[in-house]
Amino acid sequence: MSTGRDVFIVANSTDELGGVTGWMHRMAHLLQEQGHRVHTVGVHAAELTMALPEDPGYPVTALYPAHPPTPWTPKGVRDRLRIPARRREAARVARKRQAVERLSEIFRAARPGGVVIVTQVWAMEWVGEADTDGLTVIGMSHESYDYSRASHRYRWIKNHYADLERWLVLTEEDADTWAGDGMNNVGFMPNALASLPPVPSPRTGRSVASIGRLTDQKGIDMLLDAWALVAPERPDWTLDVYGAGEDEAALRAQCTGLGLDGSVRWRGRTDDVPGALARSSVFVQSSRGEGFPLALMEAMASGVPCAAFDCAPGVREIVRDGQDGLLAPAGDIDALADRLLRLTGNPRMRDAMGDRARTGVQRFSEAEIVRRWEELFALLER
Template identity: 85%
Template sequence: MSRSRDVFIVSNSTDELGGVTGWTHRTARLLQERGHRVRVIGIHASELKMALPDTPGYPVTALYPTHPPTPWAPKRLRDRLRIPARRREAARAEEKRRAVRRLSGIFRTAGPGAIVLVTQVWAMEWVGEADTCGHRVIGMSHESYDYSRASHRYRWIKNHYSTLDRWLVLTEEDADIWAGDGMNNVGFMPNALAGLPDVPSPRTAKSVASIGRLSDQKGIDMLLDTWALVAPQRPDWRLGVYGAGEDEAELKALCTELGLDGSVEWKGRTDDVPGALADASVFVQSSRGEGFPLALMEAMASGVPCAAFDCAPGVREIVRDGEDGLLAPAGDIAALADRLLRLTGNPRMRDAMGERARTNVQRFSEAETVCRWEELFAFLER
């Protein structure tokens, strides 16, 4: 048994609906079960919440009750004369200083050698200003190098993560790319699979499932365009879209415009992912960018073969194309439609790939992943 440590897990939010929140609480539970003293901290409480246990078994703290305001910066000389805006910015800055002092106080509850694990780039803004003296700080990204490179987060990572004790991405392929980009402290840590359902999906329902936030990143608009190519050839199949998010109204309007209301079912958010997957025979993922998608692993654990855009190293790390699922080039709607037509039209292929998927995904078990965390903690103490 490894020695007990204080571990602080800091995220943008501790209760926001999404994969990082699920990862945060799953990792907290795993580390607590190993005897560590865990505390989960969010920068703010979320409006679109994920269902969490009433008593998670470890302290959970939000520094702000809602999302903090964005910093204000005057663009022109006349902007500096706007007294109300300057007062709002002064109040925002003071509120942030209070939040940082509170975070520093939380970190000081632990003795030297504690682990501060920052799961997302934005949360690092507060951790970077807090007092972490004597602690090991690990930064993480739950998205691919390419997705970070195309956003403002790339500059933030380059400016603020190179001096951390460790900078973790989700795959060895991405770690190699970041190392080539000058990040010499980079390593990789895959997400853990929560477990296997006792009984896999029977794969008998003529149903394709998608599970994810209704946002631009998840590419549900591309999924609808894909389904517009599939539905005429599979009139007895249905697409079940599980999730909620800011693009819901726009996506439903697009569904109607494409004439898909008869074959697309908007299932809303679900807290029973295994139950949703038990009713599906195929899983589809249409994301523009990903890290190491938990929904993909959960589908495979349920024995549901997947068709997905090959949008990140994490996707092709999880799915072995042609063996336990089918990948399409990122953003290629016709290719994704082809993969769905192959899986929906061939029950023998579905069964063979589903059974291999359930076996192969077990290489990402919780036991294996938590051992990797223990090895990293011990390495950082040398």
């Protein structure tokens, strides 16, 4: 039976288009259904926003109306003497102090047993300066060890997460790797599958779907290169690219340059992922790095077999290669094209893998993941 805790979920943004934002709001609803009092907090309001209900049923707070400026680092003595830059930096520091105090006020309203879940590393900078006295702070990372290790976030994780009560990654494999790297507070918690569509995709449409932001991480440039190898062999198939983002113009130009305008459809962002998947017979994920990709789980829940780059432990934990989908070595464009050719060319394989995917992915059901969160709350309260 739930004890009805105060739970604060803190992220970079509460409305930014992307998987972490979707996870945060879904988790807020699930925890609220368990009797907890939930408050979602973002460091800033986003430019490329996700559609949220007018009243989600819990407070949603942004500490800044837009992305805060980055700290000023003077380069040499002359730079230090620049008065306008020094004024801007003083204003940034003062505004940050206000944001931290606002966050502290939110936290002070918690009753005993309150929990702060920090979903992204950058947001931990504000939480780390706020008053969390009497609260249990749980940090999270929604990306793989290798992806963090190759970025500035590795240093942030080491600096901000090492002293928390618990730090969660998405897979046991990554938790073991971080433990070997000196993070003694690490555990793992997979993302939950939001829902199982009542009817799977009929897998009759000659469409391969990609769903994700049009940014470097999602590797749509590599997908287009792979599709250039597939399209001549599958002239009656189309690649449907769902998503928006900063790389869209460059990707469209690449598509035209590869002569793919006749077989690639740019669908834009969609709020109807189940509908998009119902029209597809194959799903493709071409990311350079991932955590525990929700889009991959949603495709499998719809009975759509997946071809994906094996770019993270989360991907190979979701897709069991050769059973319910096909994995290609990370970044291997020829191999991804091969997996797409196999799935598009073999309806019997598509049906068998799609059916197995829909059954197998239910091991990440919401009920199971919520049970594991409740277990963790109880453990950390002892």
